[in-house]
Amino acid sequence: xxxxxxxxxxxxxxxxxxxxxxxxxxxxxxxxxxxxxxxxxxxxxxxxxxxxxxxxxxxxxxxxxxxxxxxxxxxxxxxxxxxxxxxxxxxxxxxxxxxxxxxxxxxxxxxxxxxxxxxxxxxxxxxxxxxxxxxxxxxxxxxxxxxxxxxxxxxxxxxxxxxxxxxxxxxxxxxxxxxxxxxxxxxxxxxxxxxxxxxxxxxxxxxxxxxxxxxxxxxxxxxxxxxxxxxxxxxxxxxxxxxxxxxxxxxxxxxxxxxxxxxxxxxxxxxxxxxxxxxxxxxxxxxxxxxxxxxxxxxxxxxxxxxxxxxxxxxxxxxxxxxxxxxxxxxxxxxxxxxxxxxx
Numbered sequence: 645x646x647x648x649x650x651x652x653x654x655x656x657x658x659x660x661x662x663x664x665x666x667x668x669x670x671x672x673x674x675x676x677x678x679x680x681x682x683x684x685x686x687x688x689x690x691x692x693x694x695x696x697x698x699x700x701x702x703x704x705x706x707x708x709x710x711x712x713x714x715x716x717x718x719x720x721x722x723x724x725x726x727x728x729x730x731x732x733x734x735x736x737x738x739x740x741x742x743x744x745x746x747x748x749x750x751x752x753x754x755x756x757x758x759x760x761x762x763x764x765x766x767x768x769x770x771x772x773x774x775x776x777x778x779x780x781x782x783x784x785x786x787x788x789x790x791x792x793x794x795x796x797x798x799x800x801x802x803x804x805x806x807x808x809x810x811x812x813x814x815x816x817x818x819x820x821x822x823x824x825x826x827x828x829x830x831x832x833x834x835x836x837x838x839x840x841x842x843x844x845x846x847x848x849x850x851x852x853x854x855x856x857x858x859x860x861x862x863x864x865x866x867x868x869x870x871x872x873x874x875x876x877x878x879x880x881x882x883x884x885x886x887x888x889x890x891x892x893x894x895x896x897x898x899x900x901x902x903x904x905x906x907x908x909x910x911x912x913x914x915x916x917x918x919x920x921x922x923x924x925x926x927x928x929x930x931x932x933x934x935x936x937x938x939x940x941x942x943x944x945x946x947x948x949x950x951x952x953x954x955x956x957x958x959x960x961x962x963x964x965x966x967x968x969x970x971x972x973x974x975x976x977x978x979x980x981x982x983x984x985x986x987x988x
Contacts, residue, residue, distance in 0.1 A: 671699035673771045674802060677761055678706045678737070679778070679789045680730075687776050687804045688741045688748070689812050690956045694772065694802055696746060697842040698835075703771075704738050706730055707753045707760045707789065727752060761792030772958070773798035777805050794950065800835070801931070801959040803950050811925060816843040820924040822915050822945070823851050825886055829930045832960040833890070836928040837897055839958070845925070846900040849890060850918060851883035852911040880907060912948035919955060927953055931961045 674695040676688065688702065695702045708730055710718040731752055738748035753760040765773050775793040793801060821836045823829050840847045856875040858868055887903040894901060904922070908914040919927055931946050950957055 671770070672800065673700035673768065674698075674702050674774050675765065675768060675771050675798075676702060676704050676774045676776070676802075677789050677793055678704060678734070678776065679787055680706065680708075682776055682778065682806070684776075684806050685737045685740045686810055687806050687808055688737075689810060690804045690808060691774050691802060692741065692746050692748075693811070693816065693843070694774075694839070694958065697839050698772070700771070702742075702746070702748045704734055704748050704750045705753060705764070706734055707755070707757045707792075709755065709757055709788075727754075757788040758792040758795065761789070762796050765796040765798045768798075770799065772800035772802050774802035774804060777803055797961075799961050801950075801957075801961070803953070803957045803959070805954055805956070807954065808956050809925070816840075816845045816925045818846045818848055818922065818924045818926075819843075820848050820850060820915070820919050820922065820927045822911070822927075822929045823849050823887060823890065824911070825851070825883070830890070832928050832930045832958075833894070835958060835960050837894060837899065839926065839928065840899050841897060846902060847894070848902050848904060848922060848924065849887050850904040850906065850915065851887055852906045852908065852914045853879045853883055854911070876907065880905060911945045915945070915949060916952055919953065924955060927955055927957045929957070929959055931959050 672695075674691045676691050688704070691702050708727060710723060731750070734750040734752065738750050742748040753764060761773070765771070773793045773796050775790050777790060778787075790803075793803075816839065819836055819840050821832060836847060839845065853876060856872050856879075858872050884903070884905055887905070891901050891903060904918060906914045906918060908917075915927075918924075927949065929946060929949070946959060950959065
């Protein structure tokens with residue numbers, strides 16, 4: 645028997661079907677927290693899509709806050725009347741979009757908005773916290789409900805613009821997944837693959853080449869500019885190779901997968917721009933990428949996208965530990981390395 649070559653490349657790891665197929669143990673409900681002034685329910689259909697993909701149901705919630713800050717005196721009779729009106733409103737909103745196979749439950753919470761959202765999410769460890777984002781004077785409006793959802797400990801955050809196109813007829817056709825070369829950014833892949841399989845959608849992997857950066861002070865010599873250019877080329881080559889490895893790793897799912905390399909350097913604006921240019925219907929990404937700062941609920945890129953995206957964003961929270969491995973950790977190379985220094 646011939647000896648195996650010591651230079652043989654290790655087989656690329658696969659994303660196991662168990663990671664993307666919902667079961668009783670890993671199914672996720674979608675907890676949609678509705679603001680008191682929100683009345684448009686058409687965007688709820690996106691939450692229904694996510695709940696269906698992950699084997700769960702939609703739960704529509706509203707937090708009623710007494711007084712200006714949740715601590716003021718309350719007239720019990722007046723408060724009870726307001727609660728009944730709020731329940732009726734929630735039930736009416738739910739009935740407007742629920743179907744026989746996809747019912748929507750409702751629940752009313754009382755107290756300070758952020759505290760109630762945080763406490764409720766903590767009791768639903770596997771579920772996805774969601775909110776609808778409204779526009780005001782052409783800009784997105786950040787309310788207490790949005791802040792509560794983003795700052796919660798939910799393993800997934802679904803942000804749905806109220807103006808997001810209705811996909812009930814055509815479905816999700818293209819899903820944008822930002823990859824920065826870190827294991828954290830790739831933690832969103834199982835959710836993205838599950839959504840793509842359920843919707844028969846194209847998966848578009850995108851890497852934004854980071855700008856190495858040169859100081860604005862001092863003499864701008866040719867050597868420094870050449871070095872900057874060479875590092876950018878190196879990162880672009882590394883990014884292209886890395887996306888190819890991920891694409892090969894996902895090949896057994898038989899999905900339509902495309903890759904995009906952007907050399908703008910600013911991942912935040914580049915991702916918003918490419919989502920628009922490529923007609924993406926959904927964006928799936930991790931809350932943190934290369935830097936992985938654990939003292940903030942989301943990284944700079946993720947926060948920017950949550951604040952500005954015109955399409956639904958599903959954000960996966962990943963807490964890195966010593967047991968976590970890079971998606972292509974078993975693959976070694978003496979040449980082009982893994983892309984570095986972007987933060988999703």
